[in-house]
Amino acid sequence: MFILSLGRxxxxxxxxxWRNFWLSLATIVIIFLTFLSINFLIGINAVSDSxxxxxxxxxxxxxxxxxxxxxVKISEIKSHLGAxxxxxxxxxxSPELNLKEFQERHKNDAxxxxxxxxxxxxxxxxxxxxxxxxxxxxxxxxxxxDNPAYADLIEEKNYEDHQLVITRxxxxxxxxxxxxxxxxxxxxxxxxxxxxxTVRIAIFTHQNExxxxxxxxxSNWFIxxxxxxxxxxxxxxxxxxxxxxFYPLLSLVQPQLASFFNGANFxxxxxxxxxxxxxxxxxxxxxxxxxxxxxxxxxxxxxxx
Amino acid sequence: MIHLIDIxxxxxxxxxxxxxxxxxIEAGEFVSIVGLSGSGKxxxxxxxxxxxxxxxxxxxxxxxDITKIKNSQVPCLRRQIGVVFQDFKLLNKKTVFENVxxxxxxxxxxxSRINSIVPQVLEIVDLKDKANRYPQxxxxxxxxxxxxxxxxIHRPKVLLADEPTGNLDTINSKGIIDLLLKIxxxxxxxxxxxxxxxxxxxxxxxxxxxxxxxxxQDQRVGKYVI
Numbered sequence: 001m002f003i004l005s006l007g008r009x010x011x012x013x014x015x016x017x018w019r020n021f022w023l024s025l026a027t028i029v030i031i032f033l034t035f036l037s038i039n040f041l042i043g044i045n046a047v048s049d050s051x052x053x054x055x056x057x058x059x060x061x062x063x064x065x066x067x068x069x070x071x072v073k074i075s076e077i078k079s080h081l082g083a084x085x086x087x088x089x090x091x092x093x094s095p096e097l098n099l100k101e102f103q104e105r106h107k108n109d110a111x112x113x114x115x116x117x118x119x120x121x122x123x124x125x126x127x128x129x130x131x132x133x134x135x136x137x138x139x140x141x142x143x144x145x146d147n148p149a150y151a152d153l154i155e156e157k158n159y160e161d162h163q164l165v166i167t168r169x170x171x172x173x174x175x176x177x178x179x180x181x182x183x184x185x186x187x188x189x190x191x192x193x194x195x196x197x198t199v200r201i202a203i204f205t206h207q208n209e210x211x212x213x214x215x216x217x218x219s220n221w222f223i224x225x226x227x228x229x230x231x232x233x234x235x236x237x238x239x240x241x242x243x244x245x246f247y248p249l250l251s252l253v254q255p256q257l258a259s260f261f262n263g264a265n266f267x268x269x270x271x272x273x274x275x276x277x278x279x280x281x282x283x284x285x286x287x288x289x290x291x292x293x294x295x296x297x298x299x300x301x302x303x304x305x
Numbered sequence: 306m307i308h309l310i311d312i313x314x315x316x317x318x319x320x321x322x323x324x325x326x327x328x329x330i331e332a333g334e335f336v337s338i339v340g341l342s343g344s345g346k347x348x349x350x351x352x353x354x355x356x357x358x359x360x361x362x363x364x365x366x367x368x369x370d371i372t373k374i375k376n377s378q379v380p381c382l383r384r385q386i387g388v389v390f391q392d393f394k395l396l397n398k399k400t401v402f403e404n405v406x407x408x409x410x411x412x413x414x415x416x417s418r419i420n421s422i423v424p425q426v427l428e429i430v431d432l433k434d435k436a437n438r439y440p441q442x443x444x445x446x447x448x449x450x451x452x453x454x455x456x457x458i459h460r461p462k463v464l465l466a467d468e469p470t471g472n473l474d475t476i477n478s479k480g481i482i483d484l485l486l487k488i489x490x491x492x493x494x495x496x497x498x499x500x501x502x503x504x505x506x507x508x509x510x511x512x513x514x515x516x517x518x519x520x521x522q523d524q525r526v527g528k529y530v531i
Contacts, residue, residue: 001413004413004415005413008410015398015399016398019398020398208394209396209398211394212394212395212396213407213411214379214380214383215354215383215388215394216383216384216407216408216411216455217380217381217382217383217384217408217411217412217459218380218411219377219380219411220376222411
């Protein structure tokens, strides 16, 4: 009996969906536009997160040692700093490597090349390039580098510039996140209002049908179910349609993004592929719950005896 | 079959639709309820299908006291009482067959039984050949016959007809009344609510006259006298 009624409710929902095609289409379009907007927002979030991650990845602290400091001493400092939980990665660059890189960087500058030839030996010392796990960890690392015991050994530190960059990135990151949360909440509220009202309009146009259903002895559940199923159909179609349109758009935007990130390995299509189950799943569950609540609330007033 | 005992019905703030109605209809009777607009005819129908509840009094249909019926029991009652209205109340997006079958589908009847019963009932109302048409493709008389077929599908013991000929011309009205008489001959109790004088006088059946919410006349073989 339950299976039979469920099957009939689904059949009536499909019939009504098809026979009220224009109303169904209007509902689908609204849901489609809502999901398209939400997908764009997810895309923008992903892009901004990746942009920040790319910039953060390039932040490091370079500690330039005086030429007379022995590699053994630098290794000692490296071990000490490397033991800090905040330090993710620490690389030693030998004086020879630094000189080679310096010559390579200035190979077109005849004056520098001439000066290097005139100097006896390597004027550059060793360098430690330190990367912290999080941006917020850098102040702690910088504090450790500022140890007075190292003051006579260090020629130069580039932490001053980085401190400014780190503060700026942290501020931008916080603001982007706050903005994204506010926009997301706004979009979700708009979607709830639009879907709720669309379903209410759909049920309002069916009020004559509901009174006839009651007249022939349909139970409230039997009357309610086809409307709920119908709105769920619209939700599922709208959601899948938004994805079907969004993916080709992503492929179009992808090359522009790649050039924006200056060759950095950022794949928005890949991001959506990796999170597809989560994105589609949460959107479907969301629209089904929203449509269920909207339909139930909208139809309730017509079910009173 | 139907017993209305000292029924009062008030609508807030101060409208009294029925004032102490006592009416007893036996099984197999054909009763016409007549009266001017606002006399309470339609309120009686609404009470009998539990669309409204009396302010005071008791209503018993087929041994079932429906005065304090629970909301969950209303669908069951409505499957036992067939009702037809002046405005037909058909589902325009469903075919004739689907409109009639719908009353069985909501009751959980299996498809094979639906496919066997619906054509039989459509044959009774002479619409078997129009089973696949939609209501907008039918005449007024045909629409009312679909409504009657739907009302009969559960083989109810009572058929309520609220102004069934109100939207029909004379010929179609006669066709509908003949159909109601035929249904009554099969043993179904028919309650006809109407203000059509010619129809009531031609029936030569019991006539209950309502006036200002009260029964003013109840004649075994009556005439329309207002």
